[in-house]
Amino acid sequence: MATLPFFAYTALFLFLPAGSVLIGAFQAKGQGYTLENVRTLFHHPYIDAFKTSIEISLVTALLGGLLGLLIAYAAIRDGTPRWIRSALTTFSGVAANFGGIPLAFAFIATLGPLGIVTVFLRNHGWDPTQHGFNLFSKTGVELAYLYFQLPLMILVIAPAVDGLRKEWREASANLGASQWQFWRYVGVPVLMPSLLGAIILLFGNAFAAYATAYSLTSGAVNLVPILIGAYYSGNVLDNPHLAQAMAFGMFVVLAVMMLIYIPLQRRAARWAK
Amino acid sequence: MAPSAYLWLLLGAAYFLIPLVSTLLFSLKSNTTGKCCTAANYGWVIHNGDFWHTLKISFLLALETIVISLAIFVPTIYWVHLKVPKLRAVIAFFALIPFVVPPIVMVVGLLKVFKGTPDWFYAQPWGFLAGAYVILAFPYMFFSLDAGFRAIDVHTLTEASQSLGARWTTTLVRVILPNIRAAALAGAFLTLAIVMGEFTIANLAAFHTFPIFIQYVNETQGFPAGALTLMSFGITWAAMLSLLFVGRRRGARAAIVAGAR
Numbered sequence: 001m002a003t004l005p006f007f008a009y010t011a012l013f014l015f016l017p018a019g020s021v022l023i024g025a026f027q028a029k030g031q032g033y034t035l036e037n038v039r040t041l042f043h044h045p046y047i048d049a050f051k052t053s054i055e056i057s058l059v060t061a062l063l064g065g066l067l068g069l070l071i072a073y074a075a076i077r078d079g080t081p082r083w084i085r086s087a088l089t090t091f092s093g094v095a096a097n098f099g100g101i102p103l104a105f106a107f108i109a110t111l112g113p114l115g116i117v118t119v120f121l122r123n124h125g126w127d128p129t130q131h132g133f134n135l136f137s138k139t140g141v142e143l144a145y146l147y148f149q150l151p152l153m154i155l156v157i158a159p160a161v162d163g164l165r166k167e168w169r170e171a172s173a174n175l176g177a178s179q180w181q182f183w184r185y186v187g188v189p190v191l192m193p194s195l196l197g198a199i200i201l202l203f204g205n206a207f208a209a210y211a212t213a214y215s216l217t218s219g220a221v222n223l224v225p226i227l228i229g230a231y232y233s234g235n236v237l238d239n240p241h242l243a244q245a246m247a248f249g250m251f252v253v254l255a256v257m258m259l260i261y262i263p264l265q266r267r268a269a270r271w272a273k
Numbered sequence: 274m275a276p277s278a279y280l281w282l283l284l285g286a287a288y289f290l291i292p293l294v295s296t297l298l299f300s301l302k303s304n305t306t307g308k309c310c311t312a313a314n315y316g317w318v319i320h321n322g323d324f325w326h327t328l329k330i331s332f333l334l335a336l337e338t339i340v341i342s343l344a345i346f347v348p349t350i351y352w353v354h355l356k357v358p359k360l361r362a363v364i365a366f367f368a369l370i371p372f373v374v375p376p377i378v379m380v381v382g383l384l385k386v387f388k389g390t391p392d393w394f395y396a397q398p399w400g401f402l403a404g405a406y407v408i409l410a411f412p413y414m415f416f417s418l419d420a421g422f423r424a425i426d427v428h429t430l431t432e433a434s435q436s437l438g439a440r441w442t443t444t445l446v447r448v449i450l451p452n453i454r455a456a457a458l459a460g461a462f463l464t465l466a467i468v469m470g471e472f473t474i475a476n477l478a479a480f481h482t483f484p485i486f487i488q489y490v491n492e493t494q495g496f497p498a499g500a501l502t503l504m505s506f507g508i509t510w511a512a513m514l515s516l517l518f519v520g521r522r523r524g525a526r527a528a529i530v531a532g533a534r
Contacts, residue, residue: 003357070281102506106296150285
């Protein structure tokens with residue numbers, strides 16, 4: 001009764017569109033059903049777009065995950081003043097939302113051909129563009145994505161790092177374990193499920209991103225969301241079902257990630273207080 | 274403090290501050306000479322009619338999205354907490370789906386389903402776009418409000434209100450709503466931050482919102498784009514800091530926005 005508007009809205013604006021993408025991916029251009037659209041995804045340029053999208057997501061998830069963990073640990077470990085920690089979480093909460101068009105421009109103003117850092121380096125005798133650096137490329141997109149990946153990692157992993165109890169460290173030290181042995185046998189195994197879960201979350205976050213890459217490279221880097229977007233703005237493809245098949249492909253990748261994420265989340269909860 | 278801790282924190286700080294400082298320096302350069310320092314770029318933005326026009330559209334869209342999603346979620350979550358707690362898991366699952374179905378996938382489906390609907394809906398931001406944004410707001414609204422409802426005693430409040438003769442609507446508006454105000458505000462600020470930055474759906478469905486204007490300026494104006502970028506960061510900052518401020522009160526909790534990538 002009171003829940004009816006919610007279910008009606010979900011059906012109309014969530015399940016109906018999702019279902020129509022699902023069906024549309026298997027519809028032929030004229031009539032009837034076909035596997036042709038999905039089969040086309042495995043050919044150039046679509047398969048390359050999936051490869052590039054997955055590569056960028058993987059690189060920024062792993063790099064963001066590792067660096068985010070190191071920064072979170074540096075802020076939380078004993079001996080670091082408490083204000084650093086609260087400043088970091090507040091800042092991360094805000095920075096995790098710096099995405100899209102403004103983020104792309106911030107990087108153009110920094111590392112673009114006329115960017116402040118580029119010009120500074122050029123005036124000091126080392127021109128990054130002469131050494132193969134190009135912001136409007138895969139590397140540039142990865143560099144910009146890290147700007148929201150890192151803070152997201154810090155926010156997600158901080159509770160798990162917090163859960164590494166001081167007593168465990170003291171107990172292992174009392175038993176004669178070295179710093180390395182503590183991490184090898186206690187720290188990393190305890191953190192592992194949270195760490196993997198967080199990296200999957202980061203992967204999905206980068207995989208779904210559209211605005212940042214679109215604005216930064218004006219479509220020069222071939223990503224799945226960019227290809228889908230190109231269909232709607234420029235009629236690059238003549239078959240609408242192909243865009244739906246690409247959307248379906250993205251959904252499959254993200255759903256697989258979710259299926260890995262849920263059991264990891266359960267395991268990670270085991271060590272939570 | 275350990276030396277390695279210093280190293281990582283400094284590296285992190287440099288990576289985050291350098292683009293912000295660069296954008297600031299960029300925005301202070303003169304559009305004609307390329308030299309520092311002038312406030313002309315900020316003046317260009319403030320005197321631009323499209324800036325105010327698109328800002329207004331996005332802000333009104335955010336308000337509309339907030340009102341609709343509160344109207345959907347407050348009675349739903351109230352009822353679930355009061356009468357059918359078993360249904361909570363189902364609603365939580367539905368509300369989480371927008372995390373797995375990203376905006377770029379969602380817009381493909383929405384454009385397909387609603388193509389051919391009347392113009393007052395399909396061609397208006399207040400129709401099509403607001404409809405999509407309510408879905409984007411689902412996870413944030415749900416988890417903010419759910420936390421808020423958990424922090425209050427729904428049963429006692431409802432019984433007290435009804436034994437004094439209040440009707441359902443009175444109970445909901447005058448008893449329950451004031452008690453979950455902080456949670457509702459938190460959800461509202463998150464929704465505001467998402468809608469003010471949302472580009473994907475607006476771009477593919479060809480609506481002229483604030484982020485579309487920023488992208489247009491990025492492509493056509495060098496230095497004023499820096500000023501505009503900083504101003505839009507300012508809006509995100511304001512929304513997120515307001516969120517942290519209401520978060521200190523009972524029942525509200527910070528969450529992560531992922532809508533504007």
